[in-house]
Amino acid sequence: GQSLEQPSEVTAVEGAIVQINCTYQTSGFYGLSWYQQHDGGAPTFLSYNALDGLEETGRFSSFLSRSDSYGYLLLQELQMKDSASYFCAVRGSLRAGTALIFGKGTTLSVSS
């Protein structure tokens, strides 16, 4: 099977930098993805890492270390609108086919 662990909550202030960690266990690994979900809204795709290293997209960066089964999402210059839940996800086992399996999510609260 597969499982993902990420912190349930993170708090930060506007302008700060925050890192959301994700560790995973999966029989087959096909990359680590990150999604953002505002309260009750549709999850939106943020990033995807298939290889080790850092991927940068504007204020957001995502990192992957396959040897450590670990990744993180780095959010810089935090804004109030970044308050949301963030989910890491991996492609499931052979049984689950190609569907993404999501962690339980990290709720980020940004205060002024």
Next chain:
Amino acid sequence: DSGVTQTPKHLITATGQRVTLRCSPRSGDLSVYWYQQSLDQGLQFLIQYYNGEERAKGNILERFSAQQFPDLHSELNLSSLELGDSALYFCASSIAGTGTNYGYTFGSGTRLTVV
């Protein structure tokens, strides 16, 4: 608007009843995925269809079933509903069978309340 359309947005029904949730994928996307999100829970994968065929199954209950039609829209049928089935049900679509490189596009969800 993400391009993935889910109807209805809200649904309230009684225990024991049956409901159908509908999803139209983004234009050009062949894969449709159904996820359930309960309070304080992550997104639980239910089932995936690719170009009309079932591709993968997750933790989908036997009371639940789905299908994808020739026009690629999909329906999720939930029967013998229980209070614990109350949740947000999301549909997502992707271009190909994997979806991992380009990400999934999610609809705005159907909020199901079973009373």
